[in-house]
Amino acid sequence: MKEKLKNALVIGGGSAGLSAALTLARGGVAVDLVEKSGFAGGYGIQYGCKASPDCVMCGACSVEKLLKEAGEEPNIRMRLSSEVAKVEGAGPFSVTVAARKARILPEKCNGCGKCYERYGAAGLILRGPSHNNRPFYALAGNGEGVDPAVCPEAAIAAGASESIEKIAADAVVVATGFAPFDAAIKSTYGIGKFRNVTTGLEVERTRRQKGEVLRPSDGAVPSSIAFIQCVGSRDERLGNPWCSQVCCAYALRIGKSLKFRNPDTQVTVFYMDIQSVGKGFSAFYEECRKDFRFIRNIPVDVFPEENDRVRLMWAGEDGQRVEEAFDMLVLSVGITPNPGTVELAKITGLALNADGFLTAASERPGLFVAGTAGGPGNIAASIAEGGRAALEALKLMKEKK
Ligand SMILES: Cc1cc2nc3c(=O)[nH]c(=O)nc-3n(C[C@H](O)[C@H](O)[C@H](O)COP(=O)(O)OP(=O)(O)OC[C@H]3O[C@@H](n4cnc5c(N)ncnc54)[C@H](O)[C@@H]3O)c2cc1C
Known part of the structure; x- marks a missing residue:
């Protein structure tokens, strides 16, 4: 009988979260990537290449590459417009994820852009920073003022309320980033x-x-x-x-x-x-x-x-x-620290350091912090930390087998 995959949950889909998710997925783990906004990639995906004319190693292209690879990775399930409401248990964790019901459904959106043509100027539909964002469009807020019939593929889900799901995870990586x-x-x-x-x-x-x-x-x-x-x-x-x-x-x-x-x-x-x-x-x-x-x-x-x-x-x-x-x-x-991490610290039991960033040390084995959620750093450092957190998580999961 085929062995059931272990599960991991990554909170935050920026440089650190994408890197963690890919390392976990390539290590044979099924990954749920929970991203609060309508687009993955974090801040890094919003930057342009700064070659002048040679590469100056700004790292922008590496986020693009991660986003593309994560989108194509069958072991990663991207849950956009979603947030974690509860983390219970002690590995395996039971994680409650709340998804906004009003959103553009990735499995249906073909990127035709009809919604953006009609509502983009009014700011009701947003376009992703990268063509590797799937879907390439997102509702601004709860979709009020957007007629779902504008989409020929019926990819616009209406309804302001949330849908709640419980996910079992053997490890959780928190990579919720920073605030400028x-x-x-x-x-x-x-x-x-x-x-x-x-x-x-x-x-x-x-x-x-x-x-x-x-x-x-x-x-x-x-x-x-x-x-x-x-x-x-x-x-x-x-x-x-x-x-x-x-x-x-x-x-x-x-x-x-x-x-x-x-x-x-x-x-x-x-x-x-x-x-x-x-x-x-x-x-x-x-x-x-x-x-x-x-x-x-x-x-x-x-x-x-x-x-x-x-x-x-x-x-x-x-x-x-x-x-x-x-x-x-x-x-x-x-x-600066992402203000949302205060709530996340409560939910996960992670501590905040004196500057307000999350501390990597956790009382709950199986819980890891990566990237700028834990303190300032560039894209390369965030990617490296995401990978490192994932490797530690993989090691822990192997030991528990
Ligand atoms: C102006 C500016 C320019 C920069 N330019 C460069 C540069 O040229 N090169 C470079 O190497 N670095 C640059 N940096 C730094 C770079 O932005 C960071 O190193 C990188 O974005 C950190 O990645 P991250 O994944 O830790 O965080 P983020 O990029 O912040 O990603 C975090 C992700 O988590 C999501 N999230 C947040 N809270 C939650 C939650 N509760 N639940 C679910 N998801 C959540 C966010 O929506 C986001 O997608 C720059 C920084 C600034 C401020």
């Missing part, structure tokens, strides 16, 4: 007030969709751009003393690809220290030093200028006030 720092908290930078003050995340999304860094006000390529580093990181007053480990790298890579495509654009980086993370980064930084202006100072105030430009103010070397106007300002927002 909310730049509005640093109100003097004028986010939401000045049109050309934006965040690293918005720039990443624009690059992904349009292939360029563009001024939000008019869609033009900026002729001068400033990055302010450590926005929401290494800030004791905010209670965020940690380095986010990704902002230096993403800001420099974005600046480099902008400069490569538009050599006349002036790039200025305001920083405290450049954090060298990953292989080859120091050499890359040295290259950037030739192309950009680095100012070791963090401006505190931003003022509006003509033509939607912004004026930054900082203290010069001898303490005098220095001012300069830029076409566009990018706030390099960092990684």
Whole structure:
């Protein structure tokens, strides 16, 4: 008789969760991947390749690859628009999963886009960040205002209530990721007030969709751009003393690809220290030093200028006030704990560390943490942690056989 597969449940379908799910599935385990949003891939799938022209190892393509492979892996069942409500027992766990009833059914959606044509502009139907997202469309919210008859395949399930299912899992990997720092908290930078003050995340999304860094006000390529580093990181007053480990790298890579495509654009980086993370980064930084202006100072105030430009103010070397106007300002927002992990810590019994991230150590054997749910890290580190958590889970399942 064929041996019954062991089951594992992965919570969160970003870089870490996809990596964990694939490693488990390839180890012969049936995996339920529970993803809260309508699309898997987490933040990483929202970033574009930053090659300029050579690969700068930003990791964006590796998330694309994971998403494609997870979608094709028969041992992975992706449960989108779903959340974990309860984790009971002690391996095997009994996990209660609540799925939104109003959603687009992956088994029926053929990606024709009729729903998006009708409701996309109103923001009622969303398009996935990647063509590897299955389904490629999702309902925004509970689908109110969307007529299911718009879909010729009857793939739009209506109904606001949830469907509840209990799943038996021999191991659970928590990979629920992070929240980008909310730049509005640093109100003097004028986010939401000045049109050309934006965040690293918005720039990443624009690059992904349009292939360029563009001024939000008019869609033009900026002729001068400033990055302010450590926005929401290494800030004791905010209670965020940690380095986010990704902002230096993403800001420099974005600046480099902008400069490569538009050599006349002036790039200025305001920083405290450049954090060298990953292989080859120091050499890359040295290259950037030739192309950009680095100012070791963090401006505190931003003022509006003509033509939607912004004026930054900082203290010069001898303490005098220095001012300069830029076409566009990018706030390099960092990684903060996902607020949802507080509830998840209660549900799973996992503890939070002093910074509010989940601790890997669990009193319940069979429960693992991977990726930025446990603290700041880049895509490569999150993928590695997902794989590591899965290998530990596989080992435990083998021992229990
Ligand atoms: C602006 C910015 C730019 C960056 N650029 C780069 C870069 O160029 N290169 C790089 O290597 N790194 C970059 N990073 C870091 C990168 O985003 C992270 O390393 C990576 O996304 C971490 O993956 P993750 O799986 O841990 O978390 P996430 O990407 O946050 O994925 C977590 C997933 O879990 C889901 N989830 C959350 N809560 C629940 C729940 N309760 N139930 C079910 N699912 C849930 C989320 O919807 C999400 O899909 C950047 C970060 C920022 C802020």
